[in-house]
Amino acid sequence: MFMIRNKVWPIILLAYREAFSSQLLWVLLLLVPLTLGLAELLGTMALTEKTAIKAGFSAGLTRWAALFIACLFTITSIARERDNKLNELLFSLSINRSTFYLSKFAAYGSIGLLIGSALSLTVLLYRPTASTGLWIISLYFELLIMVSFSLMVSVVVNSVIGAASVVLGFYLLARSIEALLLIANSTLEFEYTLANQMITLCLTGISWLLPKLNQFAQIDSVLSSPMDIGKILHNALTALAYVLLTCLMGLIDLSRKRL
Template identity: 30%
Template structure:
C-alpha cells in the first residue's frame, strides 16, 4: 500500500509539473512582487512595511488558488476520463488512491510555500519568513484536503471550487465574524447570531492565525504559534481525509 501511495503521489506531482504549474507559479510570484512594488510607490508612507504585508497577502492568495484549483480540476479530470474506476479496480485499497492524491497535492504545496518564503526572506527576518512559509504550507494542506473532499462528493469543478473558496474565506474571517456576532446588543436575535458564529468558529480551522503579516513586520512569531499551526493542520487534514475516505468507500463504481 505504501508503494502505491508513493507512486500515485509522484504521478500527481508530475501531472502538475507537466501542466506548466511551475511557469504559472513564477508568473504569479513576479506579478505579486511587481504589484507590491507598484503599490509601494503609490503609497510611500510606511512603504517598506506596506510592501511586505501586501506581498505576503498576494503570495498567500496565489498559492492557495493554485493548489486548490489544481486539486479540484485534476480530480474532476480523473472522473471524466474514468481513471478513478481504473484505479479502484487495481488490487489496492481505495485508501491508497485517495491518500496518494492527498500526498501529491501536499508535495505540490511545497512549491508555492518555498517560493513565498524565499521572497519574503529579503524583506523580513529569515527566521520569521521561514515560520510564515511553514504556516502557509499547513494552510495549503488544509485547503487541498478540503478541495479533494468536496470534489469526491460533488464531482463537478464549479461547485467544488465555489465550496473551497467559501470554506477558505469563512475560515480566514471566522474570528472577525465571531467578534461581530458578540456585539453590544443582548436581544434574542443577537444571541442566535452569536451562537451561530461560535459554532462556525468551533467547526472551522483558525486560518486567520496562519501566515500572519505581523510576524514578518514585527518579528512576533514564536514557537507557540508554530505549535498551534502544526496542531490545527494535523487535526483538520486528518479529519478531512477521514471524511473523504468515508465518502469514497460508500460509493459504488
C-alpha cells in the same frame, strides 16, 4: 510495505506529471516576477517604510495566490481523473481505496508546499529573517488544511464549480468567523433579543468547528510582531486535527461509492 510503496509512488508521480502538463510551472514562473514587479511599483509610491510595504504586499499576495493555485489544481485534477475514468483503472489494479486517497493527499499536499515555497521567495527577498521563516511554516500548515479540504470536497462533490464554491465559502468563513462572532457579541450587548442570541449561538457553534485561518500566516508576523513557537505549535496541531478529520470524511465517502 514494499507492495504498498509500489502502489503509492505511481499515484504520486501521476499527480506531478499532471502538474507539469497543466503548465503549473509556467504559472509560478510568471507569478514570482509579477509579485516582485507589483511590490516594487507599490514601494515607489510609498514615502516611508518602503521595504516593509513591499514585504507586506508580497506576503499577502503570496498567501492568496498559493492557496488559490493549490486548491484549484486539486479540484480540477480530481475532476479530470473522474472524467477520464482513471480512478476506475487504478481500482481495477487492486489498489486499496485508502491507499489511493492518502497517496492523493500526499501528492497534492507536497505540490501545495512546493507552490508555497516558490512564491514565498519574494517575501524572503524583502525580509530574510527568522520571522519570515516562521511565517512560511505557518503558511505550509494553512496550505495542508485547504488542500485536504479541497480533496475531500472534490471526492464528495462531482462538479468543479460546486467544489470550488464550497472550498471558497469554507475559506472565507474560516477567515472571518472570529470577526463575525465579535460583531454578534457587540450587537448582543446593545440589543439583547432572541434573534441576536440565536445568531450568536449559531456563530459560536460554527467557530468551534472551523479552523481559525486568520491566525495562520499573519502579515504582521513578517513586518513587526514575529510569531512565537506557541502559535506555530497551535497552528501545527490545528492543521493535524483538520487534515485527519477531512481525510477520514473523504475516505468514508470514497469507500461507500460504487465505481
